[in-house]
Amino acid sequence: MSATPTKPLANVTVVELARVLACPFADMILAELGATVIKIEQPGAGDETRSFEPQVGDESAYYFACNRGKQSVTANVKTESGRRIVRELTQRADVLIENFPVGTLARYGLDHAALRAENEKLIYVSCTGFGQTGPYAKRKGYDTVFQAMGGIMSLTGERGGGPVKPGLPIADLTSGMWIAIGLLSALNGRTLTGQGCHIDFSMLDGQVSLLTLAAGRYFALGEVPPRLGTEHPGRVPxxxxxxxxxxxxxxxxxxxxxxxxxxxxxxxxxxxxxxxxxxxxxxxxxxxxxxxxxxxxxxxxxxxxxxxxxxxxxxxxxxxxxxxxxxDPHVRARGMVSEFDHPSVGTFGALPLPFKFDGFANPEVARPPLLGEHTDQVLRERLGYDEQRIAALRHEGAI
The missing domain is CATH 3.30.1540.10 (formyl-coa transferase, domain 3)
Structure with missing residues (x-):
C-alpha cells in the first residue's frame, strides 16, 4: 500500500502579522497547500474583517473567505510580552508576512533587520500600498486606490463612458497571488543559498505589472488604450x-x-x-x-x-x-464548490483552491479559526509556556 500523499507545503510555517485581504488571502492559499499559518490577531477584536459585512450570526463571511485553515493566536504587539511572543514564533518559522505602514514594525523591534538577526533563514514579506521606498512610500491606500492609480480603472467601462472598477477587489486578490509567488520563490531560493531574504512588495507595483497587453500597445503604438466595454482592443470579434x-x-x-x-x-x-x-x-x-x-x-x-x-x-x-x-455542472464536477463546518455558524459554503495534484495531496477546504482559538495550544506546544505563564499573559492583556 502506498503512503498517503503529503501536501506540498507541509514543512512550511508562516507567521501572519497582517489583516484585511491581500496578505490573508495569500496565507490562506499557503495554508490549504499544507503550510502551518499562525495568524496573529489583536486580543478582543482580531482582524478588523471579523466585523465586516455580511455577518453570519456573530461571524463575518468576509473573514471566512480569506482565512481558512489558519491558527489564530492573540498577541498585543503594543506590549513587550506580546512582541516577545511574535519574536519567539518567528524564530521557529520559515516566513513572516506583514502589512503594517512603512516603519511601524521597526518601532516595535519586529522589522526585518531585528527578526533576521534572530533567524537568518527567515523570509520576511512586507506588503504595503506603495513599497518601502519612493515618493509615495508613506501614503495610505486601499484596493480601489491601487486600481485607480495602477491603470485598470482607466481601461474598464463602456465606450465613451467613465471609469469603472471591476466587481471584485482585484488589487487585493492579485496582490495576494503576487505575494504567494514571491515567497514560494524565496523558499526555493533558500534551499539554494541557505539564506532568507526580505521581500518588499508594493500593491501599486503589482497593479502596474498587470498592465501587460495595455502597456504593450503603448510601447508599440504610443496608444493610451480607450475604454471599450467588453470589446478587445486588438481582436474582433x-x-x-x-x-x-x-x-x-x-x-x-x-x-x-x-x-x-x-x-x-x-x-x-x-x-x-x-x-x-x-x-x-x-x-x-x-x-x-x-x-x-x-x-x-x-x-x-x-x-x-x-x-x-x-x-x-x-x-x-x-x-x-x-x-x-x-x-454550473462543470464547476460542480470540478469540485469548485465546497463547504466547511464551523462551530458557531454550522455548514458554510467555500470555494476551494483551483489545483488538482497527482503526486501530492490535494488542497482541502478547512474552516477559519475562532478569535484566539489556538493561542494556548501554540504557546504551550511551540514556545513551551506553562499554564501559569499563559494565565499571567492573559491577565496583563498581552494575549
Whole structure:
C-alpha cells in the first residue's frame, strides 16, 4: 500500500502579522497547500474583517473567505510580552508576512533587520500600498486606490463612458497571488543559498505589472488604450452580445472561427468579404462587423446561441451571475464548490483552491479559526509556556 500523499507545503510555517485581504488571502492559499499559518490577531477584536459585512450570526463571511485553515493566536504587539511572543514564533518559522505602514514594525523591534538577526533563514514579506521606498512610500491606500492609480480603472467601462472598477477587489486578490509567488520563490531560493531574504512588495507595483497587453500597445503604438466595454482592443470579434431573452453571450474569435461564425449567423456578405478574413481587417472595420453581429445575435436566445457556437467550434460562453456560476455542472464536477463546518455558524459554503495534484495531496477546504482559538495550544506546544505563564499573559492583556 502506498503512503498517503503529503501536501506540498507541509514543512512550511508562516507567521501572519497582517489583516484585511491581500496578505490573508495569500496565507490562506499557503495554508490549504499544507503550510502551518499562525495568524496573529489583536486580543478582543482580531482582524478588523471579523466585523465586516455580511455577518453570519456573530461571524463575518468576509473573514471566512480569506482565512481558512489558519491558527489564530492573540498577541498585543503594543506590549513587550506580546512582541516577545511574535519574536519567539518567528524564530521557529520559515516566513513572516506583514502589512503594517512603512516603519511601524521597526518601532516595535519586529522589522526585518531585528527578526533576521534572530533567524537568518527567515523570509520576511512586507506588503504595503506603495513599497518601502519612493515618493509615495508613506501614503495610505486601499484596493480601489491601487486600481485607480495602477491603470485598470482607466481601461474598464463602456465606450465613451467613465471609469469603472471591476466587481471584485482585484488589487487585493492579485496582490495576494503576487505575494504567494514571491515567497514560494524565496523558499526555493533558500534551499539554494541557505539564506532568507526580505521581500518588499508594493500593491501599486503589482497593479502596474498587470498592465501587460495595455502597456504593450503603448510601447508599440504610443496608444493610451480607450475604454471599450467588453470589446478587445486588438481582436474582433471579442465582445459581449445581447440576446433576445435579456441574457448575454461573450464570443471571441480567431481567424479560423470567423467563417463558421458567419455561417452560423447567416452573415453571407461578411463571410464573402476578403477584407474581413483576417483579424487585422476586422479590427480596421470594427464598427461594421460589430453592428452586423449585434443585429444577428439579437434574434437568438442565450442557450441556443451557446449550443450552436459549441457545435461549430466557435469559442463562446454565457455571462453567468454568481448563482449561475456556483450551480454550473462543470464547476460542480470540478469540485469548485465546497463547504466547511464551523462551530458557531454550522455548514458554510467555500470555494476551494483551483489545483488538482497527482503526486501530492490535494488542497482541502478547512474552516477559519475562532478569535484566539489556538493561542494556548501554540504557546504551550511551540514556545513551551506553562499554564501559569499563559494565565499571567492573559491577565496583563498581552494575549
Amino acid at each position: 471579442s465582445a459581449t452580445f445581447a440576446c433576445n431573452d435579456g441574457a448575454y453571450v461573450h464570443i471571441t474569435c480567431s481567424d479560423q472561427h470567423w467563417q463558421p461564425l458567419c455561417e452560423l449567423l447567416s452573415l453571407q456578405a461578411l463571410a464573402a468579404d476578403p477584407t474581413l478574413s483576417t483579424n487585422a481587417g476586422r479590427v480596421e472595420h470594427r464598427e461594421r462587423v460589430m453592428a452586423a453581429l449585434t443585429k444577428a445575435i439579437s434574434g437568438w436566445s442565450r442557450q441556443a446561441l451557446c449550443d450552436a457556437c459549441d457545435a461549430v467550434g466557435v469559442p463562446a460562453g454565457p455571462i453567468n451571475n454568481v448563482a449561475e456560476v456556483l450551480a
